[in-house]
Amino acid sequence: MQADQQQEPPAEFEFRGSASEYFGIWIVNLLLSLLTFGIYSAWAKVRTKKYFYQNTYVAGRSFDYHATGLQILIGRIIVIAGIVAYTILGAIPLVNLAMLLGLVFLIPYLLVRSLRFQARMSSWSNVRFDFQGSWGSAAANYFLYPLLAALTAYTTWPFVTRSVQRFHVNGHTFGQTKMSFDSPIGPFYKAFLCAALWVIVGLSALLAIVGVNVGTLEAFKSLESGDADIAALMIILSLYGFLIVVMVPALIIYHAMVRNTVYNYTILGDGHRFYSDVSALHLLWISVSNAVVVGVTLGLMLPWAHVRRVRYLANHTTFIPSGPLDDFVGDVSAQVSAIGDAYGDIEGFDIGIAV
Template sequence: MVVAEATSFQAAPTRDVSIDFHRFSFMGSGKEYFGIWIVNVFLTIVTLGIYSAWAKVRRNRYFYGNTVLLGRAFEYHARGGQILVGRLIVLGGLVILNVIATTVPILALLPTIAVIVAVPWLVVRGLRFNARVTSYRNVRFDFVGSVGGAFKAFILGGLLTLISLGLLAPIASRWIGRYVGSNLRLGGKSFHTDPPLLPLYRGMCIGAAFGVIVGIVMAAIIIGTVRVTALYEAVSPDYVTVHWVLAGAMYAVVLSVYGVATLFYRAAVRNAVWSASRFDEKHRFRSNLSRGRYTWIAISNLVVTVLSLGFLRPWAAVRMAHYTWEHTGVLIAGSVGTLVSDIEEQGSAVGAEFIEFEGFDFGF
């Protein structure tokens, strides 16, 4: 892998420790992934969805195996059976809860309460599973977060976002970033994440402003189109068509505004969280996604996927992976060789226990 100093990421000067910037890279191609994707789709349909668990494994192994840092790719070790069992457990639990709620009306709220209580536990299990089936340089990741932390980050954070109509979304994003990032481990060494609120709020405000601009432009185009249509309808007995067209168009505008604002904000969150993350208290991550470019790629990906009836979905997924990883990197303090040796030494001491204890993937 080519190692170069970043032009957009500048390390703070230091007298005692050399700091080098190393980018991630994604080596996959749309043509390669299409072969995997089309087989996954076909077998998932033929097996009425059962094969989707194995499809997820094949997809993740391809994307992890093509994500490279310092010349080595990541690996994904999950098995389809683990994912299928986890899904069946969740599905079975939901079916039982709904049957009870249906047969005993007084317990109608039981499924909702059970989900709220169970989600934090399922989130922890899911994050731990996904960490432990992922490795880098033959060293497994781990996740040590608590159920209480998951409840705060995902349940309380979601409620804050909901009741504030999105105004407190940056706080929820900060909680989630802290919880996930600061509870990751690799070879016995820890990660730490503490994103500041200012970049998150800035990203939300810029996203909302840009979304409103897009909405105004779309509304102007739609109103002009509807007015032309109305002139035609003025000599026709059918006036209902115009009203339905207008209602549908306004709904599309609202969705567009929300979608654009969300994509802008998602890019801002990724930049803020990754750039506030450290490994072993020394090595710092960086992300410099362009919010406008990220939004354009996501929207154009959706358009070409829809127009191609889904057949360009592999190309779109690979395109996004190339962009996000090429704008992500790590500032390594000291010798790369020393860092790699430390990781592999720690991994040999603590990684063996994960091989037989990965659990199940519950889809959270």
């Protein structure tokens, strides 16, 4: 009987929303945000998150998002007030220096608060998530480690990525069930090298283009001053555009491969696992074609593009329980009351940190 319990089938993620449904939410959010000069955008964000959370299912149970527009708005007001105060007081040299030093401590604190807020406002099967990462770990991962990687010409960036993902995953709990992540560095370097290869090929093509245009600069000298300036500007703009074509795909490839590694090495509780088999090239195709369609339609197909990408990621993500899923959820539900009182500590900071 115990052997049968351990053969619980994997539970695939599923997104049940549609582009037409989300378009209705999106267009209303957009219009109301414009009419209220951006104030309604806080409620728009909550409506959007609720739609995508509530339409994402695992084993027949959906996720949910519990924040309110007022919480998001208050958090934004606090952040905006801080920026205004910094701008005004920054004109005083000594005060500006003191505030810059203060930001070194404040930013990691806000990062942790944001992750905690997003976790505690999220649930699956009526069980809330939580985040207990520390300020020190946030400071190390977002300030110290990137600085050290820069000293190695970013050849050690995969170590930074692995550390950041470990900080995110290990800080999260589902109810009181801890999540853990650790993996060898090899998969991160594989992702890094694949992205770097794309950049090298793209930069090689860029240098070839620059070489051709540098050779034609002599011809520009014979043009009128205004015409030469316009021609030079067009070259610069085309080079910036090509850099975007090089760098954005590299980042998408890196993100897709890192995502697979993080999911495949994450453990929930005593052995519940996840699996992701996202194709980097397929995700790149989805991202590029989405951008083209959204651009051609002047943004009207943005809801379709968003739903298309979310559905692909969900369809390639699986939860692999180590025992009966109902028993697991029941155990977690019995434990979750211990963090109920902590919700009163939420301050509404939300700066969009992706986990």
